[in-house]
Amino acid sequence: MDAQPSITLNGNTFSFTPGETILEVARRHDIDIPTLCHLKRATPTGACRICMVEVEGARTLLAACATPAADNMVVHTESPKVVDARKAILRLMLSSGNHNCAVRGGDDEDWTAFQLRVQKDDGSDALCPVWGDCELQNLAYRYQVSGERFPAVETPYPMETVNPFIVRDFSRCILCGRCVQACNDVQVNHAINFGYRGSVTKIVASGDRPLKDSNCVFCGECVQACPVGALVEKDVRYRHRPWEMKKVRTTCSYCGVGCQMILHVKENQVVKVTGAQDVPPNWGSLCVKGRFGFNFIASPDRLKTPLVKENGAFREATWEEALDKVTEKLQEIKDRHGSDSIGVLASARTTNEENYLAQKFTRAVLKTNNIDHCARL
Amino acid sequence: MTNTIGDIEEADVLLVTGSNTTENHPVLSSFAKRAVKFRGAKLILVDPRKIGMAEFAHVWLRQNLGTDVAWLNGMMHVIIEEGLYNKGFVESRTNGFEDLKKTVAKYTPEYVEGITGIPAEDLKEAARLYATAEKASILYCMGITQHTTGTDNVKSLANLAMLCGHMGKPGTGVNPLRGQNNVQGACDMGGLPNVYSGYQPVADLAVAQKMESAWGVTGLSTKPGLTVTQMMPAAHEGKLKALYVIGENPLVSDPDLNHARKCLEHLDFMVVQDIFLTETAQMADVVLPSCCFAEKDGTFSNTERRVQRVRKAVEPPGQAKDDWEILCALSTRMGYPMTYAGPREIMEEIARVTPSYGGITYERIEDEGLHWPCPNVEHPGTPILHKEQFTSGKGNFHAIEYIPPAEMADEEYPLYLTTGRVLYQYHTGTMTMKSEGLNEKAPECFVEISPEDAEKYNVKDGSRAMIRSRRGEIRVAVKVSPMAVTGTVFIPFHFAQAAANTLTNAALDPVCKIPEFKVCAVQLKQAA
Numbered sequence: 001m002d003a004q005p006s007i008t009l010n011g012n013t014f015s016f017t018p019g020e021t022i023l024e025v026a027r028r029h030d031i032d033i034p035t036l037c038h039l040k041r042a043t044p045t046g047a048c049r050i051c052m053v054e055v056e057g058a059r060t061l062l063a064a065c066a067t068p069a070a071d072n073m074v075v076h077t078e079s080p081k082v083v084d085a086r087k088a089i090l091r092l093m094l095s096s097g098n099h100n101c102a103v104r105g106g107d108d109e110d111w112t113a114f115q116l117r118v119q120k121d122d123g124s125d126a127l128c129p130v131w132g133d134c135e136l137q138n139l140a141y142r143y144q145v146s147g148e149r150f151p152a153v154e155t156p157y158p159m160e161t162v163n164p165f166i167v168r169d170f171s172r173c174i175l176c177g178r179c180v181q182a183c184n185d186v187q188v189n190h191a192i193n194f195g196y197r198g199s200v201t202k203i204v205a206s207g208d209r210p211l212k213d214s215n216c217v218f219c220g221e222c223v224q225a226c227p228v229g230a231l232v233e234k235d236v237r238y239r240h241r242p243w244e245m246k247k248v249r250t251t252c253s254y255c256g257v258g259c260q261m262i263l264h265v266k267e268n269q270v271v272k273v274t275g276a277q278d279v280p281p282n283w284g285s286l287c288v289k290g291r292f293g294f295n296f297i298a299s300p301d302r303l304k305t306p307l308v309k310e311n312g313a314f315r316e317a318t319w320e321e322a323l324d325k326v327t328e329k330l331q332e333i334k335d336r337h338g339s340d341s342i343g344v345l346a347s348a349r350t351t352n353e354e355n356y357l358a359q360k361f362t363r364a365v366l367k368t369n370n371i372d373h374c375a376r377l
Numbered sequence: 378m379t380n381t382i383g384d385i386e387e388a389d390v391l392l393v394t395g396s397n398t399t400e401n402h403p404v405l406s407s408f409a410k411r412a413v414k415f416r417g418a419k420l421i422l423v424d425p426r427k428i429g430m431a432e433f434a435h436v437w438l439r440q441n442l443g444t445d446v447a448w449l450n451g452m453m454h455v456i457i458e459e460g461l462y463n464k465g466f467v468e469s470r471t472n473g474f475e476d477l478k479k480t481v482a483k484y485t486p487e488y489v490e491g492i493t494g495i496p497a498e499d500l501k502e503a504a505r506l507y508a509t510a511e512k513a514s515i516l517y518c519m520g521i522t523q524h525t526t527g528t529d530n531v532k533s534l535a536n537l538a539m540l541c542g543h544m545g546k547p548g549t550g551v552n553p554l555r556g557q558n559n560v561q562g563a564c565d566m567g568g569l570p571n572v573y574s575g576y577q578p579v580a581d582l583a584v585a586q587k588m589e590s591a592w593g594v595t596g597l598s599t600k601p602g603l604t605v606t607q608m609m610p611a612a613h614e615g616k617l618k619a620l621y622v623i624g625e626n627p628l629v630s631d632p633d634l635n636h637a638r639k640c641l642e643h644l645d646f647m648v649v650q651d652i653f654l655t656e657t658a659q660m661a662d663v664v665l666p667s668c669c670f671a672e673k674d675g676t677f678s679n680t681e682r683r684v685q686r687v688r689k690a691v692e693p694p695g696q697a698k699d700d701w702e703i704l705c706a707l708s709t710r711m712g713y714p715m716t717y718a719g720p721r722e723i724m725e726e727i728a729r730v731t732p733s734y735g736g737i738t739y740e741r742i743e744d745e746g747l748h749w750p751c752p753n754v755e756h757p758g759t760p761i762l763h764k765e766q767f768t769s770g771k772g773n774f775h776a777i778e779y780i781p782p783a784e785m786a787d788e789e790y791p792l793y794l795t796t797g798r799v800l801y802q803y804h805t806g807t808m809t810m811k812s813e814g815l816n817e818k819a820p821e822c823f824v825e826i827s828p829e830d831a832e833k834y835n836v837k838d839g840s841r842a843m844i845r846s847r848r849g850e851i852r853v854a855v856k857v858s859p860m861a862v863t864g865t866v867f868i869p870f871h872f873a874q875a876a877a878n879t880l881t882n883a884a885l886d887p888v889c890k891i892p893e894f895k896v897c898a899v900q901l902k903q904a905a
């Protein structure tokens with residue numbers, strides 16, 4: 001007999017390692033229990049209750065993200081009771097704030113007035129900026145609920161747009177607390193936390209100041225963690241939609257940590273950067289340079305053609321011309337003054353492959369070992 | 378790094394020195410911060426400035442600039458004196474302990490206090506913490522290397538780790554944090570004057586012969602070449618006639634810029650291959666436009682020796698080309714045909730001629746990078762170095778005496794200057810300064826000065842000051858900050874318009890030729 005404890009999920013029995021939560025066991029077996037407040041790499045808070053499941057013998061529904069799996073436990077993840085409870089939570093969330101993604105009911109009069117008000121708040125006539133990229137919207141669709149059964153509640157806090165990187169839209173915040181954990185438990189920047197309490201709870205930066213006047217270092221971990229449209233990159237908001245962007249995974253080109261990142265590309269331009277989830281070394285995290293420092297790629301100042309200096313001034317040249325000139329001069333200097341009169345500075349910025357060729361060129365063609373790079377500096 | 382980034386979170390004690398981790402390696406710093414906050418790790422910070430990590434430090438030692446060997450010897454003195462060192466490790470895995478012991482004998486905490494300004498009691502506490510930890514890891518950066526005694530500093534850190542046996546296990550090690558994305562790779566690939574890829578010495582005849590047959594050439598030089606800091610004076614003396622610069626901007630990053638400019642002016646011919654018309658490119662005879670990271674395929678090796686993929690996401694602007702394509706074209710024109718189907722094929726050649734990269738293939742690193750040494754395709758890579766033994770068998774202690782920095786403050790130049798970086802800018806700023814948001818956060822050069830010094834020199838926060846050294850002067854904004862220690866000012870080096878390196882000293886470490894960016898003497902005046 002297998003000594004490992006086992007748990008039954010929706011009629012199938014799985015073994016698990018003690019300490020694993022119901023959610024973890026379920027995810028390992030591709031059983032999709034929805035979550036909102038749950039953030040990988042942080043301790044579960046059990047705040048949103050959307051992950052509730054029915055456990056036989058338990059008096060109430062239990063939060064799968066915070067409940068450890070137990071031997072012989074029998075769990076139903078989508079029973080009628082569970083579905084009803086999830087619907088209730090979703091309805092409440094949708095009714096508070098500007099969730100104008102059209103999952104909110106259809107033809108009552110209130111709808112038009114609501115849309116107009118939200119559009120005014122947003123300064124845009126388009127639907128929610130994260131339409132199509134929102135976990136709340138996905139769940140509302142999955143459980144077929146809208147917010148119309150409750151009167152729409154307005155948020156007392158205006159949008160914050162005064163920093164260059166992040167827009168904080170409190171009207172769309174569902175107070176899941178993922179950003180708070182991202183900031184305090186993952187990046188440990190201690191910039192934001194829950195403030196006020198009760199019905200006026202708000203995510204605040206030290207003393208309810210704008211992010212730019214707080215400890216915030218604009219790593220954007222909170223933006224990546226936010227399941228809804230409450231935290232959005234300023235330059236992406238209403239300009240780029242997820243379905244327009246192709247994603248390419250690569251390595252950050254700034255510091256030596258080598259964070260794995262996703263470049264979001266639209267019309268041959270990088271328009272957004274996110275951390276690649278679930279892989280070392282950064283497990284989804286980035287810093288302000290990696291996340292927001294990509295404008296140089298498409299800068300109009302980029303060099304576009306070879307340049308050759310004549311009488312002290314540059315003129316544009318063809319590759320033929322430029323390479324001929326370099327070949328001729330290097331050959332001439334090598335012949336006249338010897339190989340060691342030439343030096344090459346390779347680059348800590350270019351790839352391994354390119355550095356390898358740079359030293360091969362220096363050693364095999366120029367025949368000198370005068371090659372170095374600026375790593376010392 | 379001898380260990381991995383993930384490993385930092387495993388340590389019980391972290392010794393962080395010469396690294397402004399939260400600003401220069403932000404994501405890596407979060408591993409250290411989490412270790413302190415959630416695992417109860419103790420952080421020993423040794424840094425002249427009250428940097429962000431100080432908030433997490435259990436002990437913060439504020440040393441006088443350029444006195445690192447002294448406090449390290451002092452810590453070892455205490456550890457030996459109190460019998461806290463790892464006798465088993467020292468006996469079985471190291472050589473030279475007796476010499477080390479003799480040398481550090483005179484570095485009593487009191488003697489060290491006189492040199493470093495670190496209170497004797499604090500030093501003792503730090504020494505005990507580090508020595509008695511089960512797993513202790515050292516993290517350091519350019520605050521350690523950019524000194525005339527940089528090599529000595531690094532060796533002293535290794536001494537300390539070996540003395541306590543904090544090597545070769547998870548959560549330990551001596552971990553240099555590389556400033557630029559692919560410094561590690563540039564070194565690994567032989568972008569150094571004395572070694573081919575994989576650190577195979579150029580002076581070794583057998584290696585030269587191997588490379589000759591691999592590359593199908595003859596007459597490879599066995600004479601080590603010049604370092605960048607030697608190339609500059611060689612250009613000045615007329616010995617170096619031509620310079621080919623790929624993606625570097627020595628005219629902002631080099632020490633003593635006025636002198637560096639003069640050196641480059643002496644060249645007969647300079648080619649610069651870059652993505653922008655940098656300060657250095659403006660002096661070139663030919664400028665070749667190259668692709669940036671988002672426009673190319675290839676690999677970078679990060680600071681933990683992990684070889685990771687770079688992937689093309691967008692087309693390059695205009696006629697810009699991949700650096701490797703340019704090199705191939707040039708080489709072919711100069712009579713040595715170089716053709717590759719692409720970076721993947723170059724990596725195959727790298728793996729063939731570079732033992733430590735022997736097992737690296739694009740297929741294997743598609744999802745997760747591999748740590749070299751990785752000698753063959755079955756090898757899982759080496760996240761932790763020196764597990765069973767050191768590369769050369771036993772580890773050697775180096776008995777090292779403290780030598781003061783090359784330039785000391787005096788009556789004429791009464792303040793010390795140290796240089797570094799800020800979170801929102803990167804290196805010489807050619808990339809970060811293209812982002813308005815980053816510029817908004819860090820718009821211009823500044824001098825960080827303590828409130829006491831600000832009063833003494835009669836400058837106010839936000840006003841302008843002139844800073845002068847024996848080599849030049851710059852005008853910058855004043856930032857009065859509790860991060861600064863009285864008697865020392867800090868200036869970030871990113872800004873070409875007020876380049877801190879106009880002031881810095883080009884005095885070099887005798888072994889690794891790193892200039893002393895971290896210490897020079899200056900005077901400060903209110904700007905007119």
Ligand code: SF4
Pocket residue numbers: 182183187189190191192211215216217218219220221222223
């Ligand atoms: S950007 Fe980073 S530091 Fe700022 S609030 Fe978000 S997680 Fe915290």
Ligand code: SF4
Pocket residue numbers: 172173174175176177178179180203222225226227228230231
């Ligand atoms: S801002 Fe986003 S992540 Fe933060 S609590 Fe609100 S919904 Fe959750």
Ligand code: SF4
Pocket residue numbers: 252253254255256257258259282285286287288289290291402403404405
């Ligand atoms: S995202 Fe930041 S920490 Fe990560 S590699 Fe890039 S610069 Fe370094």
Ligand code: FES
Pocket residue numbers: 034035036037038045046047048049050051052063064065066
């Ligand atoms: S995801 Fe479990 S309580 Fe929110």
